[in-house]
Amino acid sequence: MTLSQKGGKQKSKPLGLSKGLRQLYQHQLLCDSTVVCEGKRFSCHRAVLAAVSPYFHDVFTSSQKESPSGEVLLQDVAPSLFQSILTYIYTEEVSLTEETAQALFEAADKLKILPLVDICYRFFRKNISPQNCFALYRLAQAHSDQALLQATVRFVILNFSRFCEDDDFLYLDLTSLITILSSGDLAAASELDVFRAAQRWVRAHPGTYHFLVNALMSHVRLPLLTDSELAEVQAYLGQVGDVQLQCKQLDGEERLRASRGLRAGMYDECIMCINTQILETQAPDTEDSFMDCYDPCTRTWRKLPGLTSLTHPACAALGDRLFVSGGIRRNSYSDALYEFSSFKGSWAQLPSMLVPRATHGFLVCDQRLYAMGGWCGFHEFLSSAECFDIAEGTWTPIARMPCVLSRCAAAVLGKKLYLLGGVTGLTSYWQFHKGLLIYDVSKDAWTQVLLDAAFFSAGAVAMNNGIYVVGGYTEKRAGERIYEGGLMPENRYCSRKCFFLAEDGSVNHEIAVPKLPKGIAYAGVVGWGKRIYVLGGEDTTHCYKTIYYWEPGEHRWSRCPDDVPVPEGVSGFGCTTLKIPKERMLSLLQETSVALIAVVGK
Missing domain, CATH: 3.30.710.10 (Potassium Channel Kv1.1; Chain A)
Structure with a gap:
């Protein structure tokens, strides 16, 4: 019912239909x-x-x-x-x-x-679980539900090594099988496992053998077979007959191109800590430069080549490629951009940024690198931003930020870049930025969102359709500011607080994130698998070497038995995850040998 007043309409109170039906049902009236x-x-x-x-x-x-x-x-x-x-x-x-x-x-x-x-x-x-995956797959087929069908096939892809020898695997339809075999996300450590899975499926469908060989073998990345694996494949196909094998001498780069890259299962995803051994108080070139590489699966550290005499670098990774930009080298602000290849284990210098930067935001999105804000001197903060097209090898300016900003947390969510917190100046006190900036890549435009709390040198991880913000320095109240004998009175304290931001930049209070075990700022904060890791960091008096991790849904952070391999602790270092080929794949790609490139049914 509506009431009319001077030509306008006013809504009446809700009828309470739902409540009424509930009462009729409960009282059986x-x-x-x-x-x-x-x-x-x-x-x-x-x-x-x-x-x-x-x-x-x-x-x-x-x-x-x-x-x-x-x-x-x-x-x-x-x-x-x-x-x-x-x-x-x-x-x-x-x-x-x-x-x-x-x-x-x-x-x-x-x-x-x-x-x-x-x-x-x-x-x-x-x-979806290993126990119900194929039952749900059959259910999706029976009811023609494409979303559920795609979800179950995706689950098989991500757990391929667990399913490839399962009898239910043989009952996949051809379309689903091809989707699995062609996926770069396939969790297969060896291409021989992929070939054997295709082989088992073909044996279970003998009536259309030659058609299936032609349809399936093009999705097996044959050049990724090692010499011993190749011998097994050749022996099997030789017994079958009626197929033609095409082979060619290939080096490592040619193998990668011919196979369309490695499968996800052929990499180890590691946490890279860029130049943790170089401290601001350390003289340049006092020791060989290296990166620390941590594998959370094996809980082991190893050293990889680093960049000499570089502090406060910004880094980002794209698959198996690591990019490092800016920083401070020998008391000078750098505009350099470097790329580390996990295949070659070496660095290459790329075209320099348009502006020298340190403590800036640095992210990768859609095959482009974005360097944003930072500072180029002790009191020289930046609002400029620029973009590097990885394929073209060129830097171009993008829209200027709404304010100067440094020491912000940074994350990518969808097609947007997020710069969270940070400082906008350094006078008598740290000048906190009380909010975040969101850059829309498609529109080349910034949006500024206010937050209740101000912070800088926090960590940020995009996960679960939002961004987790971890630790950092928080602003003291005016009456709490004290002079600690440094360059200025301290108006910051180290925070344990963590929280979750929605896509629009608002704080989602319904998602609980436990506090850190202690206040930590300027740490290496990364997402690895379903976990968030916090490595090293500092408070206002000293650095840490501890490692903590947390998985959404858990009630507290856990202390990792391992420490960052820097006895005095470390903060302000570059930190990201990087895909590193497993040793057996590295060995294959470092040699030139005969590779099988195609199997064709006669």
Whole structure:
């Protein structure tokens, strides 16, 4: 009902229909029909069931499908399931578990209650596991649900080594199999495992052998087979006959091009700490330069070549390529850009930035590097930003930032770059930036978002459709500022606080993030797998060598048994994750030898 006043309309109060239906159901009032499941009777309302279920609409509008007593016999639906369905219809509440979800889905699908069907689909996609993956795959096929089908195939790709010898693997359809075999994200440590999986599938479908050989072998990255693996493949194909093998002498780079790159499972994802051994108090070139490389899986450190005499560098990684820009070298601000190849284990210098920078934001998005803000002198803060096209090898300016900014946390989410917190000046005190900047790559435009809290030298990790902000320095109140004998009175303290930002830059208070075990700023903060790692860092008096990690959903941070391999602790170093080829793949790519490049059925 609406009320009219001077030609305008005013909305009345809500009718309370949902509440009324809930009460009618709970007190069993005005029921005019009974549904019978395996002998158990459920009193309900024709109009309500017919409104939400085309199945019941058909039953109640057809006199031949309902008994004269008003009872409806519902076949193949257990009483417990129908009770859950009634509860959902009258209250819009449903409880799903892995044990009950599929049966409830099938009942909801039978009754054509589409919102409940959709809830079940979302539950399935969120709860795929090794135990139910193929059952959900078959369910998706039976009901032609492409979203669930794609999710299960994706799960097989990411867990390929676990599934490739499973009997259920043989019942994948050809389209799904090709999607799996062609994926660069395939978790296969050896291409021989991929070949064997294709071989097993072909043996299970012998009627179309030659067609399948031609269809599947083009998706096996044959040049990635080692000499011993190649011998096994050649022996098998030689026994089969009716195929032609095409071989060619290839070096490492040619193998990569011919195979379209390594699979995800052929890399180790490691945490790189750039030049942690060089401190601001250390004389240049006092020791060989190196990077520290940490593998959380094996909990081991190793050293890789580094960059000489560089502090406060900014770094970003794109797959197996590591980029380092700017920083301070021999008391001079740098405009240099370097690339480290994890295949070659060496550095190459790329075209320099347009402006020297240190403590700046540095991110990679859509095959481009973005260097933003920073400072080029003790009191010289920057608002300029620039973009490097990796393919073209050129720097170009982008839109100027709304304010000068340095020591901000930085993250990429979707097609947007986020600079969080930071400082805008250094006079008598640190000048805190109370907010964040969001750069829209497609529009070349910045947006400024205010936050309640000010911070700098925090860490940021994009994960779970948002950004986790970790630690950093927070601003002291005016009465708390004290002179500690340094260059200025201290107006900062080290924070334990962590929080989650939504895509629009607002703080999501519904997602709880535990506090750090201690206040930590200027640490190496990275996302690895499902975890966030915090390496090293500092407070106002000393540096740390500790490593902490946390996985969303856990109630506290955990201390890693390992430390950063710097006895005195370290902060302000470049830190990112990098894909490094496994040793067996590195060995293959460092030699020139005969490679199998194609298998063609005659």
